[in-house]
Amino acid sequence: MTAPFSEASYSARIEFMVELAQRLHRYGTTADRLEGALTAVASRLGIGCEPWSNPTGLILTFSDPGRETGQRDATRVLRLSPGDVDLHRLAQTDRIAEEVLAGSLDPADAKTQMRALDAPPTPLMQRAEVVAFGLAAAAVAGLLRLPWLDIGVAGVTGLLIGLLSNVSESRPRVRTGFEALAGMLAGTMAVLAGSLIAPLNQNTVMIASLVVLLPGLTLTNAVSELTGQQLVSGTARFAGALTTVLKLGIGVLVSLYALDLAGFSPVARASHPQPAWIEWLSLALASFAFAVLFRASYRDYLRVMCAAALGYLISRFVGEAAGSPAGVFLAALSMTAIGNAYARWWHRPGAIIRVPGIIMLVPGSTSLRGLLSLMQHQDVGAGQVALLAVMNALAALVAGLLFGNMLLPPRRNL
DSSP states (O other), X not given: OOOOXXXXXXXXXHHHHHHHHHHHHHTTOOHHHHHHHHHHHHHHHTOEEEEEEETTEEEEEEEOTTSOTTTSOEEEEEEOOOOXXXXXXXXXXXXXXXXXXXXXXXXXXXXXXXXGGGOOOOHHHHHHHHHHHHHHHHHHHHHTTOOHHHHHHHHHHHHHHHHHHHHHTTOHHHHHTHHHHHHHHHHHHHHHHHHHTOOBOHHHHXXXXXXXXOOHHHHHHHHHHHHTTOHHHHHHHHHHHHHHHHHHHHHHHHHHHHHHHTTOOOOBOOOXXXXXXXXXXXXXXXXXXXXXXXXXXXGGHHHXXXXXXXXXXXXXXXXXXXXXXXXXXXXHHXXXXXXXXXXXXXXXXXXXXXXXXXXXXXXXXXXXXXXXHHHHHOOHHHHHHHHHHHHHHHXXXXXXXXXXXXXXXXXXXX
C-alpha cells in the first residue's frame, strides 16, 4: 500500500493532473466533461484547479489551498491537437485515476502508467483499423439497401481510404490534406464504377465511402458544448467540423470535375433493391467496425456493438412511428441514460456506451450531401433544405443528450 495521496508532494500531484488532463483531451473528452473531471479529481487530491479547455489546447491553473493566493500558484499552457475517441485508453486512464484517488497508487507511479499507454499500435491493430474503414463503408451502404455494386464500390473505397489514413499518420504533409485526398478518392472510384461498370447511386456511394471521416460526432459535441455554455470550445469545434465537411466536399468535387473533363460520364440511379435481412447483417457489421475504430478494449466489444445497434434500432423504429426527429431524440435520451447508469454502477466511463450509442444518429452524412448538392447544381434551395435537416437532427440529438442527463444524472464526468 502506497502513502495516501494527501502526503504526496504538491508538484507530483500537479504533474499527475497535467498528464491526466492531456490524456482526457487526447481521447476525445468534451470540454464540459473534461473540466468537470479535473475539478473533481483536484478537489479529492487536496489542490485547487481551474481548468480551461478548447479543442486545440488546455490552460490549467493550480493552487495550494493551505497557502495564501499567489504563493504556490502554478499555470500550465498546453498546445494539443484535437482528440480522437479511444475507448480503451480512456477506460485505462479512468482506472488509474480511480486508484490514485483511492490511495492505492502514488501520483508519480500513475503518471508512469499513463505514459505506458502511448505504446504504438501493433501491426495487427493497424490492419484491423484499415479493414474496419472498408467494413463500415460497406455496412452503411447495406443499411441503405443499395445494390451489390454500390456496396462493393463503397467497401473497396473505404478500404483504400483506411490505407491512406494509415500512411498519413507518419507523413504530416499528407495528414494536412487527408480529408481532401479521401474525398478525391471517393469521387474517382464512384465515377469510374458508374462509367465503366454500371449505373449506381453516385452521391450516396461517395458518402458511404467517407462515413468514417464525417464529423457528425464533432458537430454534436460542438452544439452540446454551446448549450452547456462552453462557448469558446463549442464554437471552435463547430468551425472544425464545418472545415472537415468543406475539405471532403472540395476533394469530391475536384475529382468529379477532373473526370468530367477527361470524358467520363457516369450514369446515376436511385435504387434500393436489397431485402430486409441485408439491413440486419449490415447493422451487425457496422457495429463491429465502429468497435474497432473507437479502439475499444476486447472486453468491451460486445457492449460497444450492442450500444451502437440499440441506438440505431430505437431511432429507426420510433422514427417510422413518430417521425425521424422523435426517433433521434428518444435514441439519444436512452443511450445517454444507459451510459450514465453504466458509469454509476460499473464504475467505468459511460462513454463506452454513450458514444457508440449515438454514432449512427449523427448528421454528418446530411451535411456532406447538402454541400455536394449545393456545389454540383448551384442550387441554394437544396443547400437550405440540407441545412434545415442538419439543424433538426442536431436539435433532436442534443435535446436527447440533455434530457438523458436530467433523467439519470451522471455521477462521473467521463
